[in-house]
Amino acid sequence: MRSGVRCMAAVSSMECVKGVKGVILDMCGVLYDSGEGGGIPIQGSIEAVKRLMDSGLILRFCTNETQNTREKFVQKLRRMGFDISVSDVFSPAPALMRILRERGLQPHLLVHDDLIPEFDGIEMNSPNCVVIGDAADRFSYENLNEAFRVLIGLKKPILFSLGQGRYYKETDGLKLDVGVFMKALEYACDVQAEVVGKPSPEFFQSVLRDMNLQPHEVVMVGDDLVNDVGGAQRCGIKGVQVRTGKYRPSDEDHPSVKADAYVDDLAAAVDAILTQKH
Amino acid sequence: MRSGVRCMAAVSSMECVKGVKGVILDMCGVLYDSGEGGGIPIQGSIEAVKRLMDSGLILRFCTNETQNTREKFVQKLRRMGFDISVSDVFSPAPALMRILRERGLQPHLLVHDDLIPEFDGIEMNSPNCVVIGDAADRFSYENLNEAFRVLIGLKKPILFSLGQGRYYKETDGLKLDVGVFMKALEYACDVQAEVVGKPSPEFFQSVLRDMNLQPHEVVMVGDDLVNDVGGAQRCGIKGVQVRTGKYRPSDEDHPSVKADAYVDDLAAAVDAILTQKH
Numbered sequence: 001m002r003s004g005v006r007c008m009a010a011v012s013s014m015e016c017v018k019g020v021k022g023v024i025l026d027m028c029g030v031l032y033d034s035g036e037g038g039g040i041p042i043q044g045s046i047e048a049v050k051r052l053m054d055s056g057l058i059l060r061f062c063t064n065e066t067q068n069t070r071e072k073f074v075q076k077l078r079r080m081g082f083d084i085s086v087s088d089v090f091s092p093a094p095a096l097m098r099i100l101r102e103r104g105l106q107p108h109l110l111v112h113d114d115l116i117p118e119f120d121g122i123e124m125n126s127p128n129c130v131v132i133g134d135a136a137d138r139f140s141y142e143n144l145n146e147a148f149r150v151l152i153g154l155k156k157p158i159l160f161s162l163g164q165g166r167y168y169k170e171t172d173g174l175k176l177d178v179g180v181f182m183k184a185l186e187y188a189c190d191v192q193a194e195v196v197g198k199p200s201p202e203f204f205q206s207v208l209r210d211m212n213l214q215p216h217e218v219v220m221v222g223d224d225l226v227n228d229v230g231g232a233q234r235c236g237i238k239g240v241q242v243r244t245g246k247y248r249p250s251d252e253d254h255p256s257v258k259a260d261a262y263v264d265d266l267a268a269a270v271d272a273i274l275t276q277k278h
Numbered sequence: 279m280r281s282g283v284r285c286m287a288a289v290s291s292m293e294c295v296k297g298v299k300g301v302i303l304d305m306c307g308v309l310y311d312s313g314e315g316g317g318i319p320i321q322g323s324i325e326a327v328k329r330l331m332d333s334g335l336i337l338r339f340c341t342n343e344t345q346n347t348r349e350k351f352v353q354k355l356r357r358m359g360f361d362i363s364v365s366d367v368f369s370p371a372p373a374l375m376r377i378l379r380e381r382g383l384q385p386h387l388l389v390h391d392d393l394i395p396e397f398d399g400i401e402m403n404s405p406n407c408v409v410i411g412d413a414a415d416r417f418s419y420e421n422l423n424e425a426f427r428v429l430i431g432l433k434k435p436i437l438f439s440l441g442q443g444r445y446y447k448e449t450d451g452l453k454l455d456v457g458v459f460m461k462a463l464e465y466a467c468d469v470q471a472e473v474v475g476k477p478s479p480e481f482f483q484s485v486l487r488d489m490n491l492q493p494h495e496v497v498m499v500g501d502d503l504v505n506d507v508g509g510a511q512r513c514g515i516k517g518v519q520v521r522t523g524k525y526r527p528s529d530e531d532h533p534s535v536k537a538d539a540y541v542d543d544l545a546a547a548v549d550a551i552l553t554q555k556h
Contacts, residue, residue, distance in 0.1 A: 139419040141454070148445065148454055166466050167426065174430060176423055180462045187461040188444050188454055 014272030016238050016260040021217040022058035023273060024207055024232070025049070026198075027089075028065065028168075029223035029245015030266050031082060035171045038076045042244050044267030046081045051270055053083070055277065058211045061089045062204075062220070064163035064197045064227065066133035066178070067112045070094060090207050092162035092197030093118035096131065099196065105158065107131040108150040110143055110181075129158035132185070134165075134178045144181065151189045159185055159193040165227065169246065198224070199231025208235070219260075221269050223247050230257040240269055292550035294516050294538040300336035300491045301551060302510070303327070304476075304500035305367075306343065306446075307523015308544050309360060313449045316354045320522050322545030324359045329548055331361070333555065336489045339367045340482075340498070342441035342475045342505065344411035344456070345390045348372060368485050370440035370475030371396035374409065377474065383436065385409040386428040388421055388459075407436035410463070412443075412456045422459065429467045437463055437471040443505065447524065476502075477509025486513070497538075499547050501525050508535040518547055 025031065031049065032039040052059050061084060065073050070091045077084050093115055100107060100122055108127035109119060112135050130147050151157040165177035182193045197203055208215060215236030222228020223245030232239040241247060241259040244266070252262060263269045303309065309327065310317040330337050339362060343351050348369045355362050371393055378385060378400055386405035387397060390413050408429050413421070429435040443455035460471045475481055486493060493514030500506020501523030510517040519525060519537040522544070530540060541547045 137419050139422075141415050141417040144417075144458075145452070145454055148458075149452055152445075152452065166468075167430075174423070174427055176419070176426055176462070176466055180422075180426075180466045183465040184454070184458045184462040188458045190444075 014240075014261050014263070014269075014276060017219050017240070017273045018276045019217075020057070020219045020238070020273065020276075022060070022211045022213045022219075023052055024060050024062050024204075024211075024218060024220045024237070025052075025266070026220070026222035026224065026228045027061055027063040027077070029247070030221060030242055031077065032080055033245065034168075039080060041080050041082070042265060044265060048267045048270040049082055049084070051274065055274055057273070057277070058213060059088065060207050060211055062198065062207055062228075063089065063091050064165065065091055066093060066115050066162040066197075067136065068114050069118050072114065090203070090210075092203070093133070095203055095206060096160055096162065096196045097122065099160075100129075105129045107160070108147060109133075110138065110147045111135050111162070112138065128154060129160060130185070131160045131162070132178055132181055133162040135181075136175065139176070139181055144184065148185060148188050151185060151191070157189050157191045159189070159191055161193040161195050163197040163227070164193075164195050164199075165224075198222075198227040199234065201231070201235050204232055204235040204237060208237070219273065221266060225251040225254055225257050225259065229259045233257070233260070242266055242269060292518075292539050292541070292547075292554060295497050295518070295551045296554045297495075298335070298497045298516070298551065298554075299495040300338070300489045300497075301330055302338050302340050302482075302485055302489075302496060302498045302515070303330075303544070304498070304502065304506045305339055305341040305355070307501035307525070308499060308520055309355065310358055311523065312446075317358060319358050319360070320543060322543060326545045326548040327360055327362070329552065333552055335551070335555070336491060337366065338485050338489055340476065340485055340506075341367065341369050342443060343369055344371060344393050344440040344475075345414065346392050347396050350392065368481070368488075370481070371411070373481055373484060374438055374440065374474045375400065377438075378407075383407045385438070386425060387411075388416065388425045389413050389440070390416065406432060407438060408463070409438045409440070410456055410459055411440040413459075414453065417454070417459055422462065426463060426466050429463060429469070435467050435469045437467070437469055439471040439473050441475040441505070442471075442473050442477075443502075476505040477512065479509070479513050482510055482513040482515060486515075497551065499544065503529040503532055503535050503537065507537045511535070511538070520544055520547060 031045045032041045074086045106123050106127050108130045111133035130151050161182035164179035167174050167177050219238040220232035221240045229239030238260045240261045243264050309323045310319045352364045384401050384405050386408045389411035408425050439460035442457035445452050497516040498510035499518045507517030507519050516538045518539045
C-alpha cells in the first residue's frame with residue numbers, strides 16, 4: 001500500500017507491513033485508555049501483545065509517559081494484564097539521563113514529583129539546563145518563573161522537553177501537556193527546546209539500535225499521528241495509526257502526515273502483521 | 279537623523295523629532311520603575327511630563343498595564359506626583375471592551391483580579407472567546423486548563439491577548455508576562471491570538487485618532503524596543519527609545535528594530551523635543 005492512501009479494509013491493505021521483523025508499540029491509547037485507577041485495557045490488546053510476543057517478531061514499547069518512573073509505569077501495565085518487561089520499554093527520562101551524563105549537564109527539573117527518582121545520582125547543585133516533563137499541577141506560575149529565571153540566567157540557555165504533546169484526555173477532561181509549556185519557555189527566552197522522546201529521531205534510533213534492525217524492517221503502531229506515525233516515518237520506519245486513543249477522523253486528512261495504514265485497533269494491526277508474515 | 283544610526287549625543291541628533299505636534303509616552307520604565315509600594319518615579323520624569331504639558335504639544339500616555347483598572351493605575355501615578363488624567367491614558371482593557379461590544383462577543387477571562395471591573399456590564403454566561411491579561415499568580419495549571427477547554431470547545435476559537443510581553447522585572451525578580459501564556463494557548467489550540475495593546479497597529483491608530491494628528495506628526499517615547507518603538511514605527515510614528523526601564527544595551531544592535539533615536543531618559547527626550555520645536 002502506498003503512503004497516503006487511506007486504508008478502508010484493515011487486513012487486506014496492510015501490505016506495508018510485509019516482511020517486517022520488528023514492531024514498536026506506543027502504549028497509552030494503543031494498549032490502554034488512561035482513566036481512574038490508572039487505566040483500562042483496550043479490548044483485544046492484551047491478547048494482541050501476547051500474540052506478537054509469541055510470533056518471534058522483535059517487540060519494543062515506546063512511550064512519552066513522564067508522570068511516573070519507567071518501573072512504576074510498567075508495574076501499572078502488568079497489573080492491567082500486559083506481560084511487559086522494563087527493559088523493553090523506552091521512555092524519555094532514561095534517554096535524557098544518558099544525554100545529561102554525556103554532556104556533563106546539571107538539570108533544573110520542572111517535572112512530576114513521581115518522575116524525580118529517574119534522576120537519582122545526577123548532580124543538580126549548579127543547574128546549567130532546564131528539563132520540563134508533564135508536570136501537571138506543578139506547572140504553577142511560581143514554578144514556571146523559577147525555571148524561566150534559571151534559563152534566562154544561563155549564558156547559553158538549554159531547555160529539554162520530555163515530549164512536545166499539546167494536550168491529553170483524562171477522566172475529568174482535557175489537560176494541557178508539556179509541549180504547551182515548552183512553547184511558553186521557548187518564547188520567554190528566545191530559545192528552541194531539545195525534545196527528548198517521540199517524535200525525536202534520536203529517540204526512535206535508540207530503539208532501532210536496541211532491536212538491532214534497520215528502519216525498513218520495523219513498523220510503529222500508534223494513536224498519535226504526528227508524534228508516533230510522523231516521527232517514525234521521518235526515520236524510515238513504517239507508521240500505522242490505530243483508530244483508538246487520541247485518534248480523530250480528521251487525522252486521516254492531515255495536511256502533512258499520512259500514515260502508511262490506518263486500522264481500527266491494535267488487535268486488527270496484529271492480525272495484519274501476522275497475516276503478512278506468513 | 280536616519281533611522282538605524284545610533285545616536286550618541288542625545289539632543290543634537292534628535293532631528294527626527296523636528297516639527298512634531300504630539301507625543302505619546304509609554305509609562306512603566308519611562309515615567310517610573312515598578313517596585314514595592316507601586317513604584318518610584320524615574321529622576322526628572324515628573325518635571326519632564328509637566329514641561330511637555332505646558333509646551334502646547336498634544337500629549338497622550340500608552341500602557342500595556344493590565345494588573346489594574348485604568349482608573350486605579352492613574353491614581354497610582356498621581357500619588358507618585360504625575361499630573362495625569364484618565365482620559366489621556368490608553369490601556370488594553372478599554373480597547374478590548376470596544377472590540378467585544380462591536381463583535382458581540384462574550385469573554386472567558388483569565389486576567390488579574392484587579393482588572394475584572396474593566397469588564398463590568400459585558401455578558402459572560404456563554405463565552406465565545408478567551409481573554410488573557412497579565413494574570414500573574416492566577417496563571418495556574420487549573421486556570422490555564424479551564425481557558426484551554428473553553429477555546430478548544432469553540433467552533434472557531436478566538437483568543438485575545440492584552441499585550442504580548444515576554445517578561446518584566448519586579449523587586450523580587452523577573453516575572454513571566456502575558457505573551458508567554460499567549461504562545462502556550464496558541465500552540466495548544468493551533469490558533470493565532472489577536473493582540474490588543476502595543477504593538478498592535480489598531481491600538482496606536484486609536485491614539486492617533488484621539489490626538490487628531492497624522493502619524494508623521496507624532497513621536498512615541500518608550501523603553502521597550504519591540505512593543506513601543508517598533509509598534510509605533512509600523513504605523514509611521516517616530517520611535518525613540520529611552521535607556522531606562524527594560525532597556526538593554528543590546529537593544530541598540532537589534533536585528534530588526536532600530537529606534538529613530540536613543541536618549542538617556544525622558545528628561546533628555548523632552549529637552550530634545552522642546553529644543554527642536556523652537
